[in-house]
Every structure is written in C-alpha cells, then in structure tokens.
Amino acid sequence: MKRAVQLAIDNVKQGGGPFGAVLVKDGEIVAEGVNELHETYDVSGHAELLAIRRAQEKLQTDNLTGYIMYASGEPCPMCLTAMYMVGIEKGYYCASIEEAAEYGMGGSIAIYANFKKPREARDLKMEHMPLEAGATNPMALWKEQQDQ
Secondary structure: OHHHHHHHHHHHHOOOOOOEEEEEEOOEEEEEEEOOHHHHOOOOOOHHHHHHHHHHHHHOOOOOOOOEEEEEEOOOHHHHHHHHHHOOOEEEEEEOHHHHHHOOOOHHHHHHHHHOOOHHHOOOOOOOOOOOOOOOOHHHHHHHHHHO
C-alpha cells in the first residue's frame, strides 16, 4: 500500500490525480499505474485499469485470479468492474469514495447511486435495440466458434 500511496503523491506533484495502484501476486509487484487522464485525455486512464492492462500485457492473460490490488483510493465503478472481470478477488484501498468527495472528487458516489436505480430511472438513458430479423448475431457467431 505504501507504494500505491507514493505513486499517487508523485502523480499529484506531476500534475495528475491523487491515485496510484499496485497489482501484487505472491508478495511481488507485478504491475502498477497512476491516473494518466491529465496526459492522455482518456477517461479509462485510471490507476487500477492501467495496472490491470500492464499485467495482462506482460503475462498475456485475461485471468488475474490470485492477484491483489492495492489502491490509494477506493476504486470507481469502472475500475471495480474491471477487477471483477479479470478475476481479482481481493483489494485494499486507503481513501474511501466519501473521503474523495470531501476533496471535490465525488463522481463515484453519484455513479454507484445510479447503478442502484432501475435502468429506466438512471441518468444515462440506454435503450434496448434488438438485431434486425435475419441479421448475423455476433454473440451466436462467437459461441459457434468457441464450440469448435
């Protein structure tokens, strides 16, 4: 955790956000990241996502089961979802989303609250748009290829 916090401090000193993340396996650092939004203008440039991307590229895997995430701040919904999707089962954080909100970074609180609402009541309106009749279904195509 000390490394994640130091990454966050260093990032703030370089004009970035106060977030650092370290991905660990068997007590060894495998990958790390800091928020790079100020450099890349990429909304997905969060510390945890970058640590995950770097680990996946280094290890050539989509499965990070058994890895532990250490983050200077509680992961946002996007980062938490990525952690679930790659199989990370444990993580630690220093600053909670409530603490981050006290410093003007309250976006995660609003998003987490929105997820609790039914789809039709969420701020971001998403509508189901089924495939046209007779169109190739990419999901079915993928399943066919997996079964071969």
